[in-house]
Amino acid sequence: MRIAQVAPLHESVPPRLYGGTERVVHYLTEELVRLGHAVTLFASGDSKTSARLEACCGEALRLDPRCQDSVVHHVLMLEKLFQRAHEFDIIHFHVDYLHFPLLRRYDVTSLTTFHWRLDLPDFKPIAAEFTELPVSSISLSQRRPLPGLNWVGNVYHGLSRDALPFTPGPGRYLAFLGRVSPEKGLDQAVEIALRTGRKLRIAAKINDFERDYFDEQIKPLLRSPQVEFLGEICEEEKADFLGNAEALLFPIQWPEPFGLVMIEAMACGTPVIAYPHGSVPEVLRHGVTGYIVDNTDGAVQAVNCLDQLDRRRCREEFETRFTSTHMAKSYLRVYRKLLQQKQSVRETGWKRSSKSRENIMSSPLPL
Numbered sequence: 001m002r003i004a005q006v007a008p009l010h011e012s013v014p015p016r017l018y019g020g021t022e023r024v025v026h027y028l029t030e031e032l033v034r035l036g037h038a039v040t041l042f043a044s045g046d047s048k049t050s051a052r053l054e055a056c057c058g059e060a061l062r063l064d065p066r067c068q069d070s071v072v073h074h075v076l077m078l079e080k081l082f083q084r085a086h087e088f089d090i091i092h093f094h095v096d097y098l099h100f101p102l103l104r105r106y107d108v109t110s111l112t113t114f115h116w117r118l119d120l121p122d123f124k125p126i127a128a129e130f131t132e133l134p135v136s137s138i139s140l141s142q143r144r145p146l147p148g149l150n151w152v153g154n155v156y157h158g159l160s161r162d163a164l165p166f167t168p169g170p171g172r173y174l175a176f177l178g179r180v181s182p183e184k185g186l187d188q189a190v191e192i193a194l195r196t197g198r199k200l201r202i203a204a205k206i207n208d209f210e211r212d213y214f215d216e217q218i219k220p221l222l223r224s225p226q227v228e229f230l231g232e233i234c235e236e237e238k239a240d241f242l243g244n245a246e247a248l249l250f251p252i253q254w255p256e257p258f259g260l261v262m263i264e265a266m267a268c269g270t271p272v273i274a275y276p277h278g279s280v281p282e283v284l285r286h287g288v289t290g291y292i293v294d295n296t297d298g299a300v301q302a303v304n305c306l307d308q309l310d311r312r313r314c315r316e317e318f319e320t321r322f323t324s325t326h327m328a329k330s331y332l333r334v335y336r337k338l339l340q341q342k343q344s345v346r347e348t349g350w351k352r353s354s355k356s357r358e359n360i361m362s363s364p365l366p367l
Helices: 018-033 070-083 123-129 185-195 208-223 235-243 260-268 294-301 311-321 324-360
Strands: 002-005 039-042 052-055 090-093 110-113 135-136 152-156 172-181 200-205 225-227 245-250 272-275 288-292
Touching: 002 018, 002 070, 018 039, 018 260, 018 311, 018 324, 039 070, 070 110, 070 225, 110 324, 123 272, 152 324, 172 185, 172 235, 172 260, 185 208, 185 245, 185 294, 200 235, 208 225, 208 288, 225 288, 235 260, 245 260, 245 294, 260 311, 272 294, 288 294
Parallel strands: 002 039, 002 090, 039 052, 090 110, 110 135, 135 152, 172 200, 172 245, 200 225, 245 272, 272 288
Antiparallel strands: none
16 A cells, blocks of 8 residues: 655654654554555655655754744645645644645545644634544544544544553652643643652653743642652653652643553553543543543542552553554554545546436437
8 A cells, every 4th residue: 555644743753752652653554564565654854764755844844943834834834735635545734633634635535633722712613614524533432522523533543552661560659751841731730749758750741832831830749759850751762760669650731642651561561540631531441451540639649559559451452452563554544535535436426427428329310
């Protein structure tokens, strides 16, 4: 199958530091190539891939000080892509909805995977307009705000089986990995650590627009000797950071579309303590791969029950449900379904056209 993967340009594929969507695109692309498909990756020029790379900007935009408007680069990427659209059996988009108007004007088979929350009011007009375009979710909870979209699949994220090794534990600290944002609940993670007397290590990205939140709300919490702030870490550092943790704290305050860090922790054998928002009940198995709790009181109790969990069961759950092989094969099933539907529409149209021509030829000429 000739497949185009279209990635955001904010981070490289895979990202050097933080970047969940680009990391998922990387694992999906590599697995599709391994399975024998001809894949072209539209991404930033500093991406590394076994597929054919179509560089759409010199380097990842977030870390490029020369970039002032990322939309410009994405528009140019779409122009480059649609000039070559006829070369692909299917085009898989990971760039939200920017390409939707173009899909109505080109005869291509496409799939769009949403990687972000869909409960914001701004999405409703888009969803009401483009009801025919095939889209897929990364959790069933993600799609609930927009049930009228043309949902053709739900595919959970996956990682390479060898990306993060299993660590038998028992773990030396609690870990927080993610963004410094109010919805990620870092302040709650600090409270949980302080109340349980555990050390908390924080590996977190700070966006420029959230710098004030960090300075005003989070920085004062870091004065405790129990708390260590590391900043962003690269992929090579994750195995040690997550594998040596007693548990990952995931006290989110928003409808998380998936939460890649949960399966990264599970791959290491590290259980997760999370609040029950968004995808959490779909990804975690309470009492097996961690604990799903309602608040800090529940999280404190869960920390004191971590010795009841088997870290090997966490790894087994990852291997059973969340590998890149499982993800790629799930997407391939969706691709094939879309291609079959397209072929059926074309054949039906051809038959109707042929029948119309026969009727015309057999009708008597007008006098």
